[in-house]
Amino acid sequence: xxxxxxxxxxxxxxxxxxxxxxxxxxxxxxxxxxxxxxxxxxxxxxxxxxxxxxxxxxxxxxxxxxxxxxxxxxxxxxxxxxxxxxxxxxxxxxxxxxxxxxxxxxxxxxxxxxxxxxxxxxxxxxxxxxxxxxxxxxxxxxxxxxxxxxxxxxxxxxxxxxxxxxxxxxxxxxxxxxxxxxxxxxxxxxxxxxxxxxxxxxxxxxxxxxxxxxxxxxxxxxxxxxxxxxxxxxxxxxxxxxxxxxxxxxxxxxxxxxxxxxxxxxxxxxxxxxxxxxxxxxxxxxxxxxxxxxxxxxxxxxxxxxxxxxxxxxxxxxxxxxxxxxxxxxxxxxxxxxxxxxxxxxxxxxxxxxxxxxxxxxxxxxxxxxxxxxxxxxxxxxxxxxxxxxxxxxxxxxxxxxxxxxxxxxxxxxxxxxxxxxxxxxxxxxxxxxxxxxxxxxxxxxxxxxxxxxxxxxxxxxxxxxxxxxxxxxxxxxxxxxxxxxxxxxxxxxxxxxxxxxxxxxxxxxxxxxxxxxxxxxxxxxxxxxxxxxxxxxxxxxxxxxxxxxxxxxxxxxxxxxxxxxxxxxxxxxxxxxxxxxxxxxxxxxxxxxxxxxxxxxxxxxxxxxxxxxxxxxxxxxxxxxxxxxxxxxxxxxxxxxxxxxxxxxxxxxxxxxxxxxxxxxxxxxxxxxxxxxxxxxxxxxxxxxxxxxxxxxxxxxxxxxxxxxxxxxxxxxxxxxxxxxxxxxxxxxxxx
DNA sequence: TGAGGGATGGGACCA
DNA sequence: CCATCCCTCA
Numbered sequence: 057x058x059x060x061x062x063x064x065x066x067x068x069x070x071x072x073x074x075x076x077x078x079x080x081x082x083x084x085x086x087x088x089x090x091x092x093x094x095x096x097x098x099x100x101x102x103x104x105x106x107x108x109x110x111x112x113x114x115x116x117x118x119x120x121x122x123x124x125x126x127x128x129x130x131x132x133x134x135x136x137x138x139x140x141x142x143x144x145x146x147x148x149x150x151x152x153x154x155x156x157x158x159x160x161x162x163x164x165x166x167x168x169x170x171x172x173x174x175x176x177x178x179x180x181x182x183x184x185x186x187x188x189x190x191x192x193x194x195x196x197x198x199x200x201x202x203x204x205x206x207x208x209x210x211x212x213x214x215x216x217x218x219x220x221x222x223x224x225x226x227x228x229x230x231x232x233x234x235x236x237x238x239x240x241x242x243x244x245x246x247x248x249x250x251x252x253x254x255x256x257x258x259x260x261x262x263x264x265x266x267x268x269x270x271x272x273x274x275x276x277x278x279x280x281x282x283x284x285x286x287x288x289x290x291x292x293x294x295x296x297x298x299x300x301x302x303x304x305x306x307x308x309x310x311x312x313x314x315x316x317x318x319x320x321x322x323x324x325x326x327x328x329x330x331x332x333x334x335x336x337x338x339x340x341x342x343x344x345x346x347x348x349x350x351x352x353x354x355x356x357x358x359x360x361x362x363x364x365x366x367x368x369x370x371x372x373x374x375x376x377x378x379x380x381x382x383x384x385x386x387x388x389x390x391x392x393x394x395x396x397x398x399x400x401x402x403x404x405x406x407x408x409x410x411x412x413x414x415x416x417x418x419x420x421x422x423x424x425x426x427x428x429x430x431x432x433x434x435x436x437x438x439x440x441x442x443x444x445x446x447x448x449x450x451x452x453x454x455x456x457x458x459x460x461x462x463x464x465x466x467x468x469x470x471x472x473x474x475x476x477x478x479x480x481x482x483x484x485x486x487x488x489x490x491x492x493x494x495x496x497x498x499x500x501x502x503x504x505x506x507x508x509x510x511x512x513x514x515x516x517x518x519x520x521x522x523x524x525x526x527x528x529x530x531x532x533x534x535x536x537x538x539x540x541x542x543x544x545x546x547x548x549x550x551x552x553x554x555x556x557x558x559x560x561x562x563x564x565x566x567x568x569x570x571x572x573x574x575x576x577x578x579x580x581x582x583x584x585x586x587x588x589x590x591x592x593x594x595x596x597x598x599x600x601x602x603x604x605x606x607x608x609x610x611x612x613x614x615x616x617x618x619x620x621x622x623x624x625x626x627x628x629x630x631x632x633x634x635x636x637x638x639x640x641x642x643x644x645x646x647x648x649x650x651x652x653x654x655x656x657x658x659x660x661x662x663x664x665x666x667x668x669x670x671x672x673x674x675x676x677x678x679x680x681x682x683x684x685x686x687x688x689x690x691x692x693x694x695x696x697x698x699x700x701x702x703x704x705x706x707x708x709x710x711x712x713x714x715x716x717x718x719x720x721x722x723x724x725x726x727x728x729x730x731x732x733x734x735x736x737x738x739x740x741x742x743x744x745x746x747x748x749x750x751x752x753x754x755x756x757x758x759x760x761x762x763x764x765x766x767x768x769x770x771x772x773x774x775x776x777x778x779x780x781x782x783x784x785x786x787x788x789x790x791x792x793x
Numbered sequence: 794t795g796a797g798g799g800a801t802g803g804g805a806c807c808a
Numbered sequence: 809c810c811a812t813c814c815c816t817c818a
Contacts, residue, residue, distance in 0.1 A: 144808045683809035
């Protein structure tokens with residue numbers, strides 16, 4: 057069968073397993089996605105299952121899209137009836153189809169993280185709670201944490217005053233969501249879970265429908281997601297879990313690697329297959345990764361190998377400062393590009409976003425195109441959020457969040473005072489702000505009334521129009537377009553608003569092709585047409601569920617800059633891992649966390665395994681972080697890679713810098729210029745190593761070493777009986793003896 | 794209402 | 809250092 061050509065024995069075994077539960081331990085670069093999609097295609101082609109009997113879950117929309125694309129290339133089938141998507145996307149689909157049973161309004165809307173934070177703040181104010189004692193962020197974390205454990209407000213364990221109060225806030229928050237018809241991300245899952253738990257008929261319907269449930273990135277599932285899967289699996293359902301415990305790097309957002317072991321135990325999984333042949337990296341890179349990860353104690357165990365040769369050694373570079381490190385990276389990048397390597401096949405990775413600035417600066421100065429991943433995405437931009445708020449009001453005027461966001465944007469003379477009156481009116485009448493508007497009197501009533509009439513006109517005026525035209529009309533009538541036209545730096549925002557019209561058009565096109573998100577018109581669930589515009593509702597859900605990474609301009613061929621986290625799943629010919637310093641990578645906060653160091657090591661493992669042929673590791677002796685210079689020790693991860701695999705580009709071990717070293721290697725001219733005044737005057741320390749000095753408190757001592765330079769310099773001074781002290785030159789009152 | 798000052802805090806991510 | 813938030817003041 058052509059489908060199975062070119063699979064290795066383990067892949068083949070996984071793809072053609074009988075209808076039983078299976079756990080596939082898929083190492084980095086072992087063809088995981090291929091196995092998943094081929095498995096689905098094989099199941100369908102051999103008549104084991106119909107497309108409608110398949111449910112496949114991923115974590116990102118990108119992964120879901122990729123699966124669908126590959127699948128339709130393999131099989132001439134309509135993917136419409138298949139349930140392939142993210143956990144949240146599939147839960148949304150289920151809740152749309154059974155909104156009544158789930159206790160939701162038909163047009164419920166989805167809150168993203170920002171919206172949720174706004175609502176939490178509103179609830180806190182409404183309850184007259186001190187935001188210093190209950191920071192909105194923590195409240196949000198509390199609520200989401202409990203939802204992800206499957207715990208409702210009434211079941212929250214109150215072990216002290218704080219947690220009791222938090223529980224009360226949680227309850228009020230949920231009431232408010234229910235009143236406004238809003239559902240946050242964890243709520244999508246919890247609602248869907250509760251729906252299946254309580255409704256036996258539905259549960260059995262889905263259990264018998266889905267004969268094959270497949271899960272990508274099993275190591276990233278949280279507890280609720282695992283329980284959801286367990287609930288969905290009926291007596292005739294085979295679960296096919298694919299994951300890699302060594303690549304579990306999302307514990308901080310609730311992922312529970314233990315789910316893999318639990319799955320094996322709970323379902324007495326008869327098939328455990330390891331995919332250990334790596335098709336991505338050269339031997340030295342893999343061996344480095346293997347050696348590093350073998351330091352972790354809690355592993356299911358796996359060892360990658362490759363048929364490709366050893367390849368090049370890892371290249372290690374020690375820089376004197378973060379600026380040097382960036383400069384060196386740029387030089388290497390230029391050399392690689394000169395050799396003919398495509399720029400987008402080169403990635404520069406870092407542990408935290410703050411590191412990107414220096415690197416960007418160096419790339420920019422050298423005129424090298426680059427692209428930074430992360431940051432604000434399309435649907436998170438303020439102008440887009442504003443536009444979406446108007447659309448939400450068209451779909452559902454009871455949406456207080458949307459109402460508050462745009463009632464006075466663009467400004468129309470509705471100040472804090474009027475809004476307060478409106479909120480009071482709504483609260484005492486027990487209604488939404490929209491309804492509360494009719495209870496107002498005086499000046500506020502007039503201004504708010506104008507707004508309400510405008511939105512009403514918008515709704516009636518766009519009824520029946522194609523979605524892109526609805527958006528276009530809204531941009532005009534709301535005044536958003538005018539506002540950004542007159543705004544000084546509004547050009548880009550204006551472009552984004554136009555892009556929103558395109559996004560709406562593209563959404564409709566996609567939907568007509570695949571029909572994935574339009575659960576409301578999903579015939580086999582028997583849902584009736586909703587009263588509003590179903591396209592608008594679906595588009596709003598899409599905007600909340602899909603952050604819009606793909607809306608970003610692809611741009612020219614550019615160097616890829618990103619955190620190690622966002623590099624997961626990607627691969628490049630050449631990879632730079634920068635900032636390999638204790639405290640940064642591994643991150644300092646990780647050492648106090650349980651399993652923290654192991655997670656950092658897994659993160660490093662992910663980073664290493666991104667590289668196909670060339671891998672650079674670098675660190676800097678000094679780094680400007682949070683406005684002050686930090687003096688670094690090389691990351692322990694460098695010691696955990698066998699020395700034989702590495703080639704040091706700088707002399708090994710000369711970690712501390714003295715003033716002569718600075719003079720021997722002056723900063724490159726370009727960099728010095730870029731750094732301005734701070735680049736000058738280096739090396740001109742008033743002290744030298746070996747000099748005798750006097751300190752007012754410690755007495756006489758001798759300088760044994762110098763770190764850094766200029767005002768950042770730190771001196772190691774041996775004060776004899778007083779011990780060795782590390783003194784910041786700027787503050788220490790030292791005088792020559 | 795909105796610009797600007799001052800305090801504050803700073804790990805990583807997707808839905 | 810930098811971004812963000814809140815508060816003040818014109």
